[in-house]
Amino acid sequence: MYKYDAIDQQIVNERVDQYRDQTNRYLAGELSEDEFRPLRLQNGLYIQRQAPMLRIAVPYGMLSSKQLRKLGEIAKKYDKAYGHFSTRQNLQLNWPKLEDVPEILAELATVEMHAIQTSGNCIRNITTDQFAGVAPDEVIDPRAMAEVMRQWSTFHPEFALLPRKFKIAVSGTEQDRAIVQAHDIGMEFYKDAKGQTAIKVWVGGGLGRTPILGTVIREHLDWQHALTYCEAIIRVYNIHGRRDNAYKARIKILVKALGIEEFKKQVEAEWLHLKDNPNTITEAELARVAKHFDAMPYENLSAHDASFDSAIASNPAFAAWVKRCVHAHKQAGYRAVTLSLKPHGHAPGDITSEQMAVVADLSDAYSFGELRASHEQNLILADVKLSDLLPLWEKARAAGLATPNIGLLTDIICCPGGDFCSLANAKSIPIAEAIQMQFDNLDYLHDIGDLELNISGCMNACGHHHIGHIGILGVDKDGSEWYQVTIGGKQGNDASIGSVIGPSFSAEEMPGVVQRLIEVYIQERTPEERFIDTVRRIGVPPFKAHVYASKEAANV
């Protein structure tokens, strides 16, 4: 993974000094709340219900074991000994003290980490596929470009105070796993007819209050122009985005208002001035960064391993875990492993300091000391030998990190919600926990099969509920918490926004509502259909009818 050089280290060190000074001035009353807010937000610090929340950047989800160990130590020293992985592949601490944040940043800087631009109206953490570099369907490893873009976007002076937050995702696979269509800018890397790396550029996607999938603004962009083309897009947005209304300030609203043709015309006109400026990426710079993402020193292994095969045959629990949590790898004899942060009845994405230390040790022992965070809020060991899977599983299981539920109903994607977040209209974690307990039977869970369930505590959609096969949104009705349900959302190349099935439900009703949605699926599915396929084939009405029929029956 990318290692800092003197320049990178100097920038994060200077940031620590800058933010320490800003915090001191705020505490001394020299900065007003309004003046300090954008400064702390651009350092990932929110003021929440009970304590501040600090969001630490994990660029494109990559972590070293050393970094994760440090995160565990920080969580123990400055917080309640746990952290929460977010849907932007970052780590959030829920209970740090505002006064401690400069010290936390100083500790992070010692392991090449920071909290720069993890919130605020600026370019946020650039996200990508958690299987980058190892996925068999990968065309281009997007991490070098993601790192080039990270550096370019860090303290970009022209885009320091945009109308609203700005999210970029990059992807280099046939099957999109980075939700490029749900980002302000999505960059899809591919090989063009001449065999050169090119980019399909999506713009104006985003979830939140007004969910919209992105539109292609450019089918073919030479990779050298990735930064200058982004500059053109963001410049048009910076000048013309709706600063008068925070709810309409995202780029998607501007793109919709102008229409993609007019927006593209303005961007292309701007780009004529910016194209070939010094931020144009050179072969040499890309090669310098790409060296950090060279393939791991893999052993030459056979595609099969006898000990692994016999363990699968003799150990059903291990086999169930392999089925759900172990993924194909481009190198023979290796697999990628997802460590589930979704044990039933716990807050999705949460991990204790002790578990962080365990995962760090596991990655040192079995996966070259590196790991990744996924936007589904799990951790991935990307390079594990087949013969190591059994001992890895045993240790992961002992630490509560081997729930065999990846991609299943209980692998719930969930924001911190009303328990922590001051933006939330409703709690989300207790809903996730209740649903997990409702579907605690593993055989039943596996029979239901692939299903993505996403929960957001408010329309800001941190839990990506619009693209969940089942999406749950917390809403406020006259001061009490209710939940609106959507079905038919999906991430990937054929992404879609879910449809609301009808009036919202109380918290107590939610496990039953999900249960009834599943009943319709079980009844209607063909042998090869996943939940989402059935929804797409038969539409919302049968699901709606069954859910509300039993609701009415209960009310009689």
Place this chain on the structure above:
Amino acid sequence: MSNLIKDNAIVADEWTRVTPPSLGEETVRKQAGKVVLFKLTGEETFTKEQITATEIPVGKVLVPFTVWRANKDALASRVSQGEVGLLIATHEAIEDVIAEVKDINAFALVAVYVERFADGRIFTIGNLLRTRYGFKNELRAVGDVLRDQLFFLKRSGFNSYLIRADRSAVEALESLKDFSQPYQGAVDIEQPAWRRVSR
């Protein structure tokens, strides 16, 4: 003491800022239940009546773009004597300003007024004035100008900053040095880090 920073030093401000009189109450606009804090790009700044009622004193004057436009002929000789600075607001379309002024370098000073520091349009405007429209003279940030934005302003082409009256310009000077090696190319340092140094 002056609160003006120019080229990394505190200097006296020789310019008188011309402000049109406010005639009557300004209406408070709301969107989605919240007071609108930022004007949209292209919105008018002053009414015709305000512009007509504006008095322009003698000496070096910093004149709002629309006031200058209404008094273009009368001010022409003062412009050529270097006594007129042009004040542009962040919501004024910079291409319209340029179309009207023809030669932006005729002005000894261009100032961009930012009503609220969080209005990042000022950075794009500074960048365009320097890189696209070739402005070579003093480029000043005025209004809600605070030290924590100075580094970005400098990198966007500004070389003078009138710090908000209730804040110390001496302390603000420190923030111009927040970062010593920026990553990306911008107006002040055009080359990105990887082109400047061997990494």
